[in-house]
Amino acid sequence: MFRGILLQCKFILVAFLNVTYNFFPYPLRKLYLRIFGIKTGKNTSIHRLCRFFHVGNLQVGNNCTINFGCYLDNRRGIYIGNNVGIAHNTKIYTLGHDIDDPEFKTKGKATIIEDNSFIFSNAIIMPGVTIGEGAIVLPGSVVTKNVEAWSIVGGNPAHFIRKRKENIDYRHSYNYLFAL
Numbered sequence: 001m002f003r004g005i006l007l008q009c010k011f012i013l014v015a016f017l018n019v020t021y022n023f024f025p026y027p028l029r030k031l032y033l034r035i036f037g038i039k040t041g042k043n044t045s046i047h048r049l050c051r052f053f054h055v056g057n058l059q060v061g062n063n064c065t066i067n068f069g070c071y072l073d074n075r076r077g078i079y080i081g082n083n084v085g086i087a088h089n090t091k092i093y094t095l096g097h098d099i100d101d102p103e104f105k106t107k108g109k110a111t112i113i114e115d116n117s118f119i120f121s122n123a124i125i126m127p128g129v130t131i132g133e134g135a136i137v138l139p140g141s142v143v144t145k146n147v148e149a150w151s152i153v154g155g156n157p158a159h160f161i162r163k164r165k166e167n168i169d170y171r172h173s174y175n176y177l178f179a180l
Contacts, residue, residue, distance in 0.1 A: 053095075071090075081113060
């Protein structure tokens with residue numbers, strides 16, 4: 001009974017975060033997320049209309065942009081490096097169900113996105129996946145396995161397309177007061 005009440009309180013807290021987060025402009029939004037245990041680096045922005053699945057368990061490095069409408073299933077942890085771009089409506093999962101378990105128990109693992117990577121719109125990243133440094137995930141891809149550094153992947157399930165040039169020279173910094 002007491003565990004059920006605590007669990008319901010957690011769900012209410014996460015719902016409160018998801019509703020109220022959208023009302024804060026960029027500089028205040030970073031501070032607001034800190035209250036909920038979500039850490040973001042310098043020049044990093046998580047735009048409006050993103051959905052969090054938990055409080056805490058989300059760390060984002062410097063010069064990162066997470067665009068509007070992303071689902072961030074931070075129940076088992078999402079760790080994002082520096083200079084990472086995540087386009088709109090991307091879904092990053094860390095928890096699911098064991099489809100072979102008779103009780104359909106949950107199983108999950110942290111998801112890691114390393115420095116200088118870019119995830120294009122409408123991609124789905126499954127639990128426990130590591131996106132290597134400088135990797136590119138093309139639009140609409142479903143990533144079920146780790147992606148090697150400086151690789152470009154796409155499709156459902158995502159597969160290797162080609163290597164990417166490693167001589168990049170840009171920073172993600174789209175810190176608008178109220179970006180879409």
